[in-house]
Amino acid sequence: MVSVQLMVKVVTCIPAYNEEKTIARVVIEAQKHSDIVIVCDDGSTDYTGVIAEKLGAIVVKHEKNMGYGAALRSLFKKALGYNPEIVITIDADLQHNPKYIPVLVKALEEEKADIVIASRVKGDETPKYRRLAVKTFSKIMGAKISDVQSGFRAYKASILKNIIPDVNGMEASIEILNKALERNYKIVEVPVPFKYKGLETSTLNPLVHGYNIISEILKSRIIRKPLTYLGIPGLVFIVTGLMSGLWVIKRYAEVRQLATGTAIITAILLISGLLLILTAIHIFTIKEYAKLSRVR
Template identity: 40%
Template sequence: MKWRLSQMKIVTIIPAFNEEKTVDSVVKGALEHGDVILVDDGSTDRTGAIAESAGARVLRHRKNMGKGAALKTGIKEALKWEYHLIVFMDADGQHDTFLIPLFAEAADGADFIIGSRFMGDSCDSMPIQRKLSNRITTWILRFATGYRITDSQSGFRAIKAEHAKIMLDIPYNDYVYESETICEISRHRLRIAEVPITCNYGDEKSYIQLGDVFRYILFIMRLFTRKLSLKPV
């Protein structure tokens, strides 16, 4: 189904945890292209209140449940309304909201769109450890899914609302959720595309713990097992 860009109803889902310094500008920028649902994932600062004042529809978790859980909460809310496209972006100011129309344009030929930092100039300023881990994970997901993607770890993404329900079935609630999303898209044989994005790296915080690393290693091992166990037709 195709829509004119001006007729497309867009909602941006923003998961947020203690991002009171940047959330106002992120919400206001995203509102220029449609509605905004912000999921306050147990913040202990004024993130939710600031987002609400900026114009976002705010949903709150009483405690921090993880990015995957926040995204699923946002999707459930978005599916109550008649949106055409659901955009996902972070609250820390990394993503440039003026690029949201690129995702809408790409939705004419794809069901799921990833904003790739490796198609633009952002990978030049990406911290080296992040660049390395992204390259490795992207290679593994390309192997597991067959998609010729360049940036599997980008949090700036979009999906046609008609397909978003499949993202609710993903069992992970931590950052593994975003990698498993690509596998879920592959299992449903949806069309995937990438658009070039810029990214602003500053003093963003990392909430990844040692336990998260072990869980991600287990996830990668399951990917290999899943791929190698497939029998040729």
């Protein structure tokens, strides 16, 4: 008997947590534009997973709520098992409409991109404070991407294993882009309508969420350019420490009295500067070694 392997072009992945009100509409619409739809039921306490499964979606279930990044990790690993060409991610809350999946697929193919992001920044229904937050995060990240947090994306499946997130929270969207930027993957944005009206808002604490996102962005910038963000401040600390140290020595030579406070500050500056520079060199060396390993 000859086995026939079905050709899978598009797999749509949907992370979901307590989304029984909207999951059906998202799955049904996604199925129109995908060969396979996979839902990660991330520890839902409602009927999210049951509804998705009844509609024919493949459901990956977490026994407890593990977070957005953990859901994406499970979804990506499951999706790669079908050997697709393209993997789509879209949230289960219907803020993005799956009918726009073909728009992302077309952009991925025509632009020869590795990642296509559905940008929310120009959406008419995006609240001003949300738009400002998105722009702020994008600005801090330092990349030419207007919406670094959009969960509606298309990925070339061949790159997916290199950008699977390690973090479990919402900051996974940032981590994925950082990994992509590290490898110089081509990232393209397309404007897609985005709805807030009539939908429940996130249960995440906005301050905690913002802190986590900014922390991930700053961490990524340091990793991408360690000599800039650690080495230069370290050098400034050392130069400042040397100058204050010379002043302490000069003062002691003149009046035979040690400026204890300044001496302590000098020591802190010199030690901190040295640690920053050593850390920058260490991260830079690891990065270069990783690049050489990939080339080989």
